[in-house]
Amino acid sequence: MLQCTVKFCGGCNPRYDRGEAYRTIREALSGTASFSLPEDGVHYDVLVILRGCTGCEYLYEDIDADIRLVSVSAEDVHSVIREIQTLEKHKKD
Numbered sequence: 001m002l003q004c005t006v007k008f009c010g011g012c013n014p015r016y017d018r019g020e021a022y023r024t025i026r027e028a029l030s031g032t033a034s035f036s037l038p039e040d041g042v043h044y045d046v047l048v049i050l051r052g053c054t055g056c057e058y059l060y061e062d063i064d065a066d067i068r069l070v071s072v073s074a075e076d077v078h079s080v081i082r083e084i085q086t087l088e089k090h091k092k093d
Helices: 018-028 074-092
Strands: 002-008 033-036 043-050 064-071
Touching: 002 018, 002 074, 018 033, 018 043, 018 074, 033 043, 043 074, 064 074
Parallel strands: 002 033, 002 043, 043 064
Antiparallel strands: none
C-alpha cells in the first residue's frame, strides 16, 4: 500500500471543492493507498497537492515524497486516482 499525504494550497477558486476532491481520492484508493496529513521527517510515496488555481508553482519541497501530483480542478481528480493506481500496480510488480 502506498503511503500518501496531501496539501491544500490557496483556495483562490471557490468553485473547486478541494475537500470533496480529497474525499473522492481517498475513497477511490481505499485499498491502494493510505493518506495522512504531512509530518516532519516522514517519507511518503506520493504527495497530492490540491490547488485552486494554475498560478502557483509551489511544490512543497520540504515534504519528503517520491512523486508529486497536482490537481487544480475537479477534472484532475480522476487522473490523480489513475496515476496512484498505476504507481501501486508497478510497486507490486
